[in-house]
Amino acid sequence: MAVTPPGDDTGDDTGDDTGDVAEISKTPIISSLDPTTGLIGDNVEIVGAGLDDIDNTVQFGSVAISNLPSGVNTDGQNVIEFTVPVGVAPAEHSVSVSNINGTSNILPFQVVVAPVEPVTAPEILTLTPQTGPSGTVVTIQGKGFHKTENTVYTGFDMLTLPSNDGETIQFTVQYNFFGGEVTDEFRQIFPTTPLYILVENENGLSNEKIFDLTY
Structure with a gap:
């Protein structure tokens, strides 16, 4: 009787296993923004799924913010953090995330102007x-x-x-x-x-x- 050495696949099973497990692509999804309104320079947290560990691009209106990693917040949610970019106008801007898996849905973010303190005499x-x-x-x-x-x-x-x-x-x-x-x-x-x-x-x-x- 022939003995097959360990690791030798010369037996009858010559099938290719590479197609047995399909690689599932997870398109990023934004579930929420926190906060949804703020000033230029404010920090914003995107909560979602399908976020890449090291390379995500946040599209904030016409401004692309690249090379953003994702992490896990204190609630165990997958998040990306970014800063409202300088130069954007006070208005509602669309926010989306793209990475190797595709481009997410869009959520709105409202950029506001800091209130001006009235000048009063002493x-x-x-x-x-x-x-x-x-x-x-x-x-x-x-x-x-x-x-x-x-x-x-x-x-x-x-x-x-x-x-x-x-x-x-x-x-x-x-x-x-x-x-x-x-x-x-x-x-x-x-x-x-x-x-x-x-x-x-x-x-x-x-x-x-x-x-x-x-x-």
Whole structure:
């Protein structure tokens, strides 16, 4: 009796097995976009199937974003991540995926414009303290102050002062009436002098608050 050595296919079965298992091509499918609206530069996640491990092209409107790999997100879904490309117009754009297996269906993505913050003039809310003699350090509490350049009108001076937090400015009350000292007679007639404090910067001029100067 003849013995067939291991690995020797000289037996009667000479059929070709290469056609027994058909290679199934999976056309990519997009099931969702997350998010479906956003700004230029925002990250977008495509959830789908039939995504190539290393080489997918996302067609975003007229812009092709190539050589994108796929991965698995925390929910176990197959995903591709891309960034909304620079230069696209604020409008609805079609999104599809193509790879070696074909081209997917299309889903819409809405590109929006970032809201513009309205420009408002600075506003003074409080002065602390509200009264005191020359040399008093006053804190202006408010909003809309510039980080480096605010013109503070103190009644006697016009000072350029910063506001590190955009909400507070400090200045020192200084005065010199007529180049001389304040007399007792003057103090009796004018126990306090109101100083009208205002702040101005590139966004406009604030409301006024009164600091009562004492002697």
